[in-house]
Amino acid sequence: MREVAVIATGLTAFGAFPETTIRELGAAAGRECLAAAGVEADRVDGFYLGCFAGPSFTGQNHLAPWVASAIGVHGAPATRFEAACASSGAAFAHAWAAVAGGLQEMALVVGAEQMTVQPTARTAEILAAAGDVADEAALGATFPALFALIARRHMHEWGTTREHLAAVAVKNHANGLLNPKAHLRKAVTLEKALTGRMICDPLTLYDCSLISDGAAALLLAPVDTARGLTDKPVRVLGVAQASDRLALADKADATSFPAVRAAAQKAFAMAGVGPDEIDVAELHDCFTIAELVALEDLGLFPRGQAGPATLEGRTALAGDRPINPSGGLKSKGHPVGATGAAQVVEIVRQLRGESGERQIAGARLGLTQNLGGSGASCVVGVFGA
Numbered sequence: 001m002r003e004v005a006v007i008a009t010g011l012t013a014f015g016a017f018p019e020t021t022i023r024e025l026g027a028a029a030g031r032e033c034l035a036a037a038g039v040e041a042d043r044v045d046g047f048y049l050g051c052f053a054g055p056s057f058t059g060q061n062h063l064a065p066w067v068a069s070a071i072g073v074h075g076a077p078a079t080r081f082e083a084a085c086a087s088s089g090a091a092f093a094h095a096w097a098a099v100a101g102g103l104q105e106m107a108l109v110v111g112a113e114q115m116t117v118q119p120t121a122r123t124a125e126i127l128a129a130a131g132d133v134a135d136e137a138a139l140g141a142t143f144p145a146l147f148a149l150i151a152r153r154h155m156h157e158w159g160t161t162r163e164h165l166a167a168v169a170v171k172n173h174a175n176g177l178l179n180p181k182a183h184l185r186k187a188v189t190l191e192k193a194l195t196g197r198m199i200c201d202p203l204t205l206y207d208c209s210l211i212s213d214g215a216a217a218l219l220l221a222p223v224d225t226a227r228g229l230t231d232k233p234v235r236v237l238g239v240a241q242a243s244d245r246l247a248l249a250d251k252a253d254a255t256s257f258p259a260v261r262a263a264a265q266k267a268f269a270m271a272g273v274g275p276d277e278i279d280v281a282e283l284h285d286c287f288t289i290a291e292l293v294a295l296e297d298l299g300l301f302p303r304g305q306a307g308p309a310t311l312e313g314r315t316a317l318a319g320d321r322p323i324n325p326s327g328g329l330k331s332k333g334h335p336v337g338a339t340g341a342a343q344v345v346e347i348v349r350q351l352r353g354e355s356g357e358r359q360i361a362g363a364r365l366g367l368t369q370n371l372g373g374s375g376a377s378c379v380v381g382v383f384g385a
Contacts (some may be wrong), residue, residue, distance in 0.1 A: 001100040001101060002099065002100050002101075002102060002222045002223070003100075003222065003223040003235060003236075004096050004099045004100050004220055004221070004222060004223065004235070004236045005220070005221065005222070005223045005226035005227075005233035005234060005235050005236065006218050006219065006220055006226075006233070006234045006236065006344065006348050006383070007037045007039070007219045007220070007221050007225075007226045007229050007230050007233060008033050008034070008036035008037035008039075008218075008219045008229075008230065009033055009036065009216070009217065009218055009219075009344075009345040009348050009349065010028070010029040010030060010031070010032030010033030010034075010035075010036065010215075010216065010217035010218075010345075011029055011032070011181060011214075011215075011216045011217070011342060011345050012025055012028050012029050012181070012214050012215045012216070013180075013181045013183075013214065014181060014182060014183040014210075014212045014213070014214035014332055014333030014334075014335060014338075014342075015183045015212060015213060015214070015333065016116040016183075016211075016212070016213060017114070017116065017213040017214075018114075018116045018117050018213070020114070020213065021058070021114065022051070022054055022057075022058055022060070022063070022067070022112050022113065022114040022213075022215075023060075023063075023066055023067050023070050024070070025112050025114060025213060025214060025215040026049065026067040026070070026071075026110045026112035026215045026217075027067060027070035027071050028215065029110055029112070029215035029216050029217035029338075030067070030068075030070075030071035030073075030108060030110050030215075030217045031071055031072075032217065033108065033217035033218065033219050034071070034108070034219065037219050037229055037230065038229060039106065039219065039229065040072075041071055041072030041073050041074075042072070042073075042074075043105075043106050044073045044076055044106050044107070044108045044219075045076045045104045045105055045106055045107070046076055046077055046095060046098050046099075046103075046104040046106070046107035046108070047064060047065075047067075047068040047071075047073050047076050047077065047078040047079070047107075047108050047110070048064075048079060048081060048091040048092070048094055048095040048107060048108070048109045048110070049063060049064040049067055049068070049078065049079065049080045049081065049088075049091060049109075049110050049111075049112065049337075050080075050081050050083075050087035050088025050089070050090065050091035050092070050109070050110070050111035050112070050337050050338070050340060050341060051063055051080055051081075051082065051087055051088075051111070051112055051113060051337035052082055052083075052084055052085065052087045052113060052130070052336045052337045053082075053113070053126050053127075053129075053336070053337075054080075054112075054113070054114070054337070056126045056129075057113070057114055057115055057117055057118055057123075057126065058114055058117060063080050064078035064079050064080040065078040067110060067112065068108075071108070071110075073108065079094075081094065083241075083372045083377040083379075084130035084336070084372030084373045084376070084377055085130070085284065085286060085334070085336045085339055085340075085370070085371060085372050085373070086241075086284075086340055086370045086371055086372030086377040086378060086379050087111065087336065087337045087340065087372070088109065088110075088111025088112075088216065088337055088338060088339065088340035088341035088342075088370070089241070089339075089340025089341075089343075089368070089370030089372075089378075089379030089381075090241055090340070090372075090377070090379055091109050091110075091111065091340070091341070092109050092218060092220075092239070092340060092341060092344060092379065092381070093239050093240070093241045093379050093381075095107035095108075095109045095218075095220050096220060096236055096239050099220050099221060099222060100236075105221060105222065105225065106219065106220070106221045106225070107219070107220045107221075108217065108218075108219055108220075109217065109218040109219075109220065109341055110215060110216070110217045110341065111215060111216050111217075111335075111337050111338035111339065111340055111341030111342065112214070112215035112216075112335070112337050112338050113212075113213065113214070113215075113335035113336050113337035113338050114213045114335070115211050115212060115213060115335060115336070116211060116212070116213050120211065123211055124142050125137075127142070127143055127336070128141075128142045128143065130143075130372065130373045130376075131143065131146060131246065131247065131248075131373055131374060132246045132247035132248075132249075135247055135249065136247055136248070136249075141248075143286070143287075143373075143374070144199050144200040144203055144208060144287070145200050146248050146374045147200075147203065147286070147287040147289055147290060147374070148199075148200035148201060148202065148203045149248060149254060150248070150254050150255065150289050150290075150293065150374070151165065151202055151203060151207075151287070151288075151289040152201075152202065153254040153255050154254075154255045154289060154292065154293065155202070157255050157304075158255065158303060158304035158307075159304060159307075160289075160292065160304070160307040161307065162194060162202050163190065163194065163311060164292065164306075164307025164308065164310060164311055165193075165202065165203070165207055165288040165289060165292070165307070166190050166193035166194045166206065166207075166288070167190065167307070167310045167311040168207075168285060168288035168291045168292065168310055168330070169188055169193045169206040169207060169288055169330055170188050170189065170190050170193055171310065171313075171315060171316050171323075171324075172285060172291075172324050172327050172328040172330040172331045173186060173187055173188040173327065173330065173331045174187065174316070174317075175317060175324060175325050175326065175327045175328070175331065175358055176326070176327025176328070176330070176331025176332055177327075177331075178325075178327075178356065178357040178358040179326055179327045179331070179332055179358060181332070182326070182327045182331050182332040182333065183210050183212045183214075183331070183332060183333030184210055184331050184333065185327075185331070186331070188206055192206065193206040193207075203287060203288070203289070206288075206330075207287055207288040207289070208286075208287055209285065209286045209287065209328075209329035209330050209333075209334040210329070210330075210333045210334055211334070212333030212334050212335040213335050214333060214335040214338050214342070215335070215338050216338045216341035216342035216344075216345050217341065217345075218341055218344055218345065218348070220236070223235060232352045232385075234347075234348045234351050234352065234383050234384070234385060235383065235384040235385075236381065236382075236383060237270065237271035237272070237273070237365075237382045237383060237384045238266070238267035238268060238269070238270030238271030238272075238273075238380075238381065238382040239267055239270070239379070239380070239381045239382070240262075240263040240264075240265075240266035240267040240270065240379070240380055241263055241377070241378070241379045242258075242259040242260075242262035242263040242266070242377075242378055243259050243376055243377050243378075244257065244258045244259040244375055244376050244377075244378075245376065246373060246376045247374075248374045248375075251375070255293065255303075256293065256296070256297055256303075257293060257294075257297055257371070257375030257378065258375070259371075259375055259376065259377060259378040260293075260294060260297040260298065260369060260371065260375065260378045260380070261297050261298075262378075263369075263378045263379060263380040264297065264298045264299065264369070264380045266380075267367075267380040267381060267382050268382065270382070271382035271384075273365060273382060274299070275298055275299035275300050277365055278300070278321075278365050278366065278367045278382075279322075279360060279362070279363040279364055279365050279366060280322050280323075280325060280347065280350050280351075280360045280363045280365075280366045280367075281298075281300070281321075281322075281323050281324075281347075281366065281367040281368070281369070282323075282324055282325075282326060282328070282343035282344075282346050282347055282366075282367070282368045282369070283295065283298075283323055283324060283328070283368075283369045284329065284339070284343075284369055284370055284371035285324060285328040285329050285330050286329050286334060286371065288330070290371065291306075291310075291323065291324070291328070292306040292307050292310065293306075294369050294371070295309075295310075295315070295323070298367070298369060298380070300321060300323075301321075309321070317358060317360065322360050325346065325350065325355060325358045325359075325360060326342070326343075326346040326358070339370060340368070340370035340379060343368040343369075343370055344368055344381060344383070347366035347367070347368055347381075347383050348366075348383065350363045350366055351363055351364065351365075351366050351383060351384070351385040352385070363385070364384065364385045365382065365383070365384055365385075366382070366383045366384075367380065367381065367382055367383070368380065368381040368383075
């Protein structure tokens with residue numbers, strides 16, 4: 001297997017853009033990425049699109065060649081990947097494998113979603129289809145309900161409090177204020193987070209991620225090729241994808257996701273590093289409880305300790321384990337098909353020292369964790385400057 005690097009990145013603003021098509025969003029991120037690398041579109045020999053529910057949101061199928069052609073990529077295989085909210089994480093993992101295995105020399109990954117074209121109720125219905133439709137969604141168990149159950153069980157098993165959940169929102173909104181492309185650049189106090197409108201007990205409005213539109217892009221190549229195009233290639237040290245049972249009720253432990261643990265174990269082993277060596281991480285905070293569970297499943301904190309550590313400020317930009325400097329899904333936004341790729345964009349820019357006011361000084365090793373559904377899919381990546 002060849003060593004692979006990320007050469008360049010592209011990222012649109014995240015927000016509500018109902019008048020812009022998903023094709024335009026994906027093309028904007030892809031063109032920015034190619035321009036940053038100084039690479040013409042005809043050099044791309046593999047196109048990987050992460051998009052969860054483009055056909056449901058927009059009515060358009062056969063999305064990968066549609067978006068690829070708008071970027072100017074013609075002839076190369078163009079494939080759409082769907083793994084719920086981990087769709088572009090899965091696209092990235094497959095692009096890496098193709099380049100590492102010598103099947104392709106230059107792969108372009110684009111993650112894109114346009115969600116605000118549908119009413120909120122319809123969007124919730126579309127998202128719920130990433131869970132068990134027959135046994136969860138049919139009973140009205142949307143994802144806020146499922147993650148509320150996870151939160152309640154975590155509180156029961158590990159002593160997590162609503163203050164611990166709120167601290168995740170406060171921290172990620174503080175980070176998002178420093179991200180000019182974040183959807184919701186708004187400071188949130190602990191008191192405000194605790195007294196927000198109840199969505200599904202114990203989760204308030206401030207515990208839930210946003211309905212967003214947006215796109216992100218990454219250009220991958222063998223390290224030797226990358227060094228000829230940039231003086232700051234970011235190496236993909238490890239990447240792994242794992243899966244688990246779809247329904248929350250089928251899991252042995254609602255406070256831990258086996259897919260996260262399995263993907264992390266494989267990615268860390270591939271990279272030859274451990275969780276204590278990670279300088280900065282982008283985690284999948286679709287709900288505040290999801291960030292706490294991820295911190296523990298990844299081994300960044302012992303079980304039951306992620307909440308207190310977050311409340312103490314240890315995961316803040318100035319803490320010893322900075323998490324979600326982009327603002328995370330909570331503030332940056334969550335166009336589901338774009339999220340995994342956008343996480344990698346943030347880590348690549350952090351490791352290059354290009355993140356401005358939210359830069360983590362001296363960051364050399366970064367991690368991404370992209371979750372699908374209530375833990376049925378996960379992609380973990382480890383990256384080196």
